[in-house]
Amino acid sequence: MSLLRDEALAISALEYLPIELFPQLFMEAFYWSCRETLKAMVQAWPFVRLPLGGLMEMPHLGTLQAVLDGLDVLLSQKDQPRRCKLQVLDLRNTGQDFWRMWSGSSIQVSSSSLEEPVAKNRPRTHRTLAPLEVFIELHINGRIMDGFLAYLMRWVEERKASIHLCCKKLKIESMPRDNIMKILSMVQLDCVEEVRVNCTWRLSSLAVFAPLLGQMSNVQRLLLSHMDVSALEDQEEQYVVQITSQFLRLHCLQDLFLVSTFFLEGCLDQMLRCLxxxxxxxxxxxxxxxxxxxxxxxxxxxxxxxxxxxxxxxxLTYSSPELLPGLLEKVAATLQELYLDQCGIMDSQLEAILPALSHCFQLNFFSIRGNFLSMAVMDKMLQHTSALPSLCQELYPVPQESFSSLGILQLGRLAQCRAELLEILKDLGHPRTIWISSSPCPHCGEDTFNHPEPITYGSNTSA
Structure with a gap:
């Protein structure tokens, strides 16, 4: 703190300050809210990236204003100051290893996490015309933006030609549609890699958003959740086409999650054809x-x-019996995780999928909680899955014999079923742990408890 007792002296010394002392001084200026020093240090920052978000447990508007003021000075200059190599302002919660390393903390840091003091392939004395990149993680919720995000967005909007606002992870939960569209108009959408949309939008609103989704050409992970289609809309079929056609532009998509998206009923093929x-x-x-x-x-x-x-x-209670087995056969060679919770699966349907399930040799996680299965069928299931070499996590429903005729769980019956399941594991002859859960309840769908009980057979273990 000695140098920062006199801010004017600290600022004048920046030109001669060794590179390795910059991070430590910046951290001290940050924690002591020395805004003029922060502003000056940004203009002389000798690293490619400034991971500011790694210092902020909570968004701090005053610090952001000081840093952006420093960037304004840089952006107004034709020639970049001799020492400044700054190309990226990172406001995400990353970069902690950078600050630990330069503060002298005894932590082992991988070479990939270090921030290089000299920009590769960039002139040392003149600013290139490439815009400065600002990285954030956007979580859009509430009716209005918080002060931190609102200030940043106004700053970016006024400097569009000089700033690229980049967002790897985008999460939209609730906000008026027009506000969302305005925010996204300032983001480099081809930078987005993960999108989560959890809004009770009508289909027409999702159709308006869809072209923006199509511009996210590098998105790898997409979740659409709880789209509201309770009200019939005149152009519903047209809206579905507008939405699903955007998948043609998502060439990097790897993980797709559709939760309570009821508009797909009867037209899932339209989306699948666009993958x-x-x-x-x-x-x-x-x-x-x-x-x-x-x-x-x-x-x-x-x-x-x-x-x-x-x-x-x-x-899946009333689906054609050959459909689920056919689907499992399709993916058997590569499938590692399978969730079939609360699908209304009964004994006959489970028996139908057992041959296909036994061919999923890469399977390591299998959950079929909340379904209506008897002890006899669970016995068959455990025999079929015992040959899967990678299977290590198995979550099964409480057998139907554990419930009364009114659907009430009987703890005495459950204890008897657990003992019988343990005997089945012993007969199969190799160490194994399975989890039996009455949550969610197959009768009412309620979560009765959150911690299923394991049944374990193997050395040094007991049920």
């Missing part, structure tokens, strides 16, 4: 799917390499 490359993970949960939807899903070429499949909450 341009094989998916790694597909989650379609708590949605209504027709037999036609499930048929198209099992025939889709771009799911044949799935590592993760989640159909939890999709009612």
């Amino acid at each position: 341009t490359n094989p998916l790694d993970t597909l989650g379609i949960t708590h949605c209504l799917l027709t037999n036609s939807d499930l048929t198209h899903l099992s025939q889709c070429l771009n799911i044949s390499q799935l590592k993760g499949l989640n159909l939890s909450g999709v009612t």
Whole structure:
């Protein structure tokens, strides 16, 4: 703190300050809110990246204003100051290793996490015409923006030609649609790699948002959740086409999650036809799917390499018996995680998928909680899955014999079923742990408790 007792002296010394002392001085100026020093240090920052977000546990408007004031001075200059190599302002919660390393903390830092003091392939004395990049993680919620985000957005909007606002992770939960569109108009959408949209939008609102999604050509992970289609809309079919057609532009998409997106009922094939490359993970949960939807899903070429499949909450009780086995056969060679919770699966349907399930040799996680299964079928299931070499996490429902005729869990019956399941594991003859859960309840769907109990057979263990 000695140098910062006199801010004017600290600022005048920056030209001669050794590079390795910059981070430590910046941290002290940050913690002591020496805004003029921060402003000056930005103009002389000798590293490619300034990971400011790594210092802020909570967004701090005063610090942001000081840093942006410093950037304004830089942007107004034709020639970049001799020492300044700054190209990226990072406001994400990253960069902690950088600050620890330069503060002298005894921490082992990988070479990939270090910030280089000299920009590669950039002139040392003159600013290139490439815009400065500002990285943020956008979480859009509430009716209005908080002060930190609002200030940043105004600053970016006034300097569009000089600033690229980059966002790797975008999360939209709630905000008037027009406000969302205005914010996204300032973001370099081709930088976005992960998108989560959890809004009760009507289909028409989602159709307006869809072209922006199409511009996110590098998105790898997409979640759409809780789209509101309770009210019928005149152009519903047209809106579905506008939405699904944007998937043609998502050439990097690997993981797709659709949660309570009821507009896909009966037209899932429209979206599947627009997938341009094989998916790694597909989650379609708590949605209504027709037999036609499930048929198209099992025939889709771009799911044949799935590592993760989640159909939890999709009612399969009345689906054609060959559809789910056909889907599992399609993905058996690569599937590692399978979720079939609360699908209304009964004994006959589970028996139908057992041959396909036993071919999923890469499977390491399997959950089928909240379904209606008897002890006899669970016995068969455990026998079929015992040959899967990678399977290490198994979550099963409480057997139906544990419930009364009114659907009430009987703890005495449950204890008896657990003892029988342990005997089945012993008969199969190799160490194994399975988890039996009455949550969610197959009768009412309620979460009765959150910690399923394991049944373990193996050395030095007991049930």
